[in-house]
Amino acid sequence: MIETNEQKLTFSSYLYIGSMLFGLFFGAGNLIFPVHMGQLAGSNVNWATLGFLITGIGLPFLGVVAIGVSNSSGLFELSSRIHPYYGYFMTTALYLTIGPFFALPRTGTVSYEIGLAPYIGEQYQTVGLAVFTLAFFGSALLLSLKPTKILVYVGKVLNPLFLVFLSVLMITAFIKPLGGILKAPITGDYGTAPFSSGFTEGYNTMDALASLAFGIIVVQTIKGLGVTKPAAIARDTIKSGLISMILMGLIYAGLAYLGTMSVGRFPVSENGGIALTQISHYYFGSLGSILLAIIVTVACLKTAIGLITACSETFHGMFPNSFSYKTYVFIFSIVACLVGNVGLTKIISYSIPVLMFLYPLAITLILLALISHLFKNRQVVYVTTTILTLFVSIADMLNALPDTIRDIAIIQNILVFYKTYLPFFENGMGWLLPAMIGLIIGWTVSLVTKPNPK
Numbered sequence: 304m305i306e307t308n309e310q311k312l313t314f315s316s317y318l319y320i321g322s323m324l325f326g327l328f329f330g331a332g333n334l335i336f337p338v339h340m341g342q343l344a345g346s347n348v349n350w351a352t353l354g355f356l357i358t359g360i361g362l363p364f365l366g367v368v369a370i371g372v373s374n375s376s377g378l379f380e381l382s383s384r385i386h387p388y389y390g391y392f393m394t395t396a397l398y399l400t401i402g403p404f405f406a407l408p409r410t411g412t413v414s415y416e417i418g419l420a421p422y423i424g425e426q427y428q429t430v431g432l433a434v435f436t437l438a439f440f441g442s443a444l445l446l447s448l449k450p451t452k453i454l455v456y457v458g459k460v461l462n463p464l465f466l467v468f469l470s471v472l473m474i475t476a477f478i479k480p481l482g483g484i485l486k487a488p489i490t491g492d493y494g495t496a497p498f499s500s501g502f503t504e505g506y507n508t509m510d511a512l513a514s515l516a517f518g519i520i521v522v523q524t525i526k527g528l529g530v531t532k533p534a535a536i537a538r539d540t541i542k543s544g545l546i547s548m549i550l551m552g553l554i555y556a557g558l559a560y561l562g563t564m565s566v567g568r569f570p571v572s573e574n575g576g577i578a579l580t581q582i583s584h585y586y587f588g589s590l591g592s593i594l595l596a597i598i599v600t601v602a603c604l605k606t607a608i609g610l611i612t613a614c615s616e617t618f619h620g621m622f623p624n625s626f627s628y629k630t631y632v633f634i635f636s637i638v639a640c641l642v643g644n645v646g647l648t649k650i651i652s653y654s655i656p657v658l659m660f661l662y663p664l665a666i667t668l669i670l671l672a673l674i675s676h677l678f679k680n681r682q683v684v685y686v687t688t689t690i691l692t693l694f695v696s697i698a699d700m701l702n703a704l705p706d707t708i709r710d711i712a713i714i715q716n717i718l719v720f721y722k723t724y725l726p727f728f729e730n731g732m733g734w735l736l737p738a739m740i741g742l743i744i745g746w747t748v749s750l751v752t753k754p755n756p757k
Contacts, residue, residue, distance in 0.1 A: 312528055312530065318543075320544075332508045333510070335575030335578075337555045337559045340355060340575075344489065344497055345484075347489055348487070348560060351497040355504055358506055358508070359555055360551050362505075362666060364544050366669045367521050371522045379391075382394060384680070385686055391621065401513050402610055402635055403634075403638040405509070406513075407610045408642040408650055409643075411440055412643050414439060414600040414603045419435055420432075421592065432646065437640060440639055443604060444636035447615070468598055472582070472595075473561055479586075481567045481569070481582070487567070511665050511669070562575070565582050611639075615629075659696070660700035663699065663738070664696055683748050683749050684742065688738055688745055691741035692734050
């Protein structure tokens with residue numbers, strides 16, 4: 304049993320919490336997106352990786368700390384500081400995004416892309432994906448009804464095995480590189496804005512969103528070890544989180560460089576799952592591809608169980624008079640299976656407008672929670688900052704829509720206005736200035752008015 308007290312956790316406690324944080328955050332998207340980004344960024348991979356690390360590990364880390372220092376019981380309570388209706392909206396939208404609409408289906412499609420797709424003929428891909436996702440999400444459904452033991456077992460066995468294989472792959476790739484980095488070709492926006500492109504690419508991991516959903520798990524774990532004061536919780540979250548963040552940062556950077564070097568031999572792939580399979584097969588042959596497929600599939604199954612469980616518990620808690628926990632498990636598993644059949648590349652493309660909408664709102668909520676003690680947690684500061692951010696989030700979503708929709712006249716007129724008058728909008732970071740203005744306005748109002756009596 305770990306010995307602890309209010310003032311100090313043992314090193315083994317920090318290691319335990321850091322390992323748990325890594326297990327919570329490192330899923331299917333964390334594996335494939337850095338590789339794909341590296342392929343696109345080419346010789347600009349350094350700046351792209353820096354941007355990716357900010358949204359890929361920095362924001363999730365701050366999100367967990369924000370839940371800890373805010374004294375909230377989770378995302379619903381935190382977002383309800385803006386308004387209870389907003390709390391329902393934000394919690395529902397976020398959990399559906401990391402759940403049955405995008406992140407959860409992605410666990411099945413990543414497993415298929417890496418595990419089976421390379422061995423199935425083009426004419427059978429649709430049927431193969433349907434059969435695989437049915438088996439994958441059917442297994443996840445059954446295991447989510449009582450998920451505790453399988454989560455612990457897979458977390459202790461498969462995650463370390465996966466990390467060992469991934470380390471061997473990356474070390475081998477650096478010893479015998481597929482190609483150089485300095486002259487690697489650059490694709491798309493990575494030529495003109497590599498940092499902001501990497502920053503928004505980090506949205507795809509969905510970890511900053513997940514940190515608001517899963518942060519309470521970390522906080523409860525720390526409290527369970529005897530720490531109760533918000534300052535001490537924040538301190539211990541930072542210390543233990545550094546273990547996880549450093550490990551994830553090294554893996555992300557290694558995967559990004561792996562992707563960049565791979566364009567020396569392979570063309571830029573549709574997604575990182577395809578690229579990783581090609582790289583693994585090149586170095587280790589069919590045996591390496593099979594081992595990678597098994598490890599990734601079981602690891603993704605663990606992630607799927609966790610997401611189904613979290614979403615089902617949250618919706619049952621928010622709407623206790625709707626469905627039972629088990630019914631939600633069935634609903635989310637079935638929806639994820641259906642969505643998974645559109646394919647990994649399409650899931651990623653469909654998720655981008657939603658992520659461009661949600662991420663600025665999540666980032667500002669995290670930052671407000673971190674500094675809330677400075678403005679005494681006044682609601683007006685939350686409201687003004689969120690409203691001004693919301694106007695840009697909507698525009699960011701419109702700008703990320705498919706061309707056929709974005710080319711509609713009224714949408715084009717809106718986007719021209721934002722591109723003309725709002726700095727950084729075309730780089731996906733136009734929300735920065737409005738959020739700061741909203742913060743200043745709200746803070747000023749809070750200083751000159753008295754708080755409403757409770």
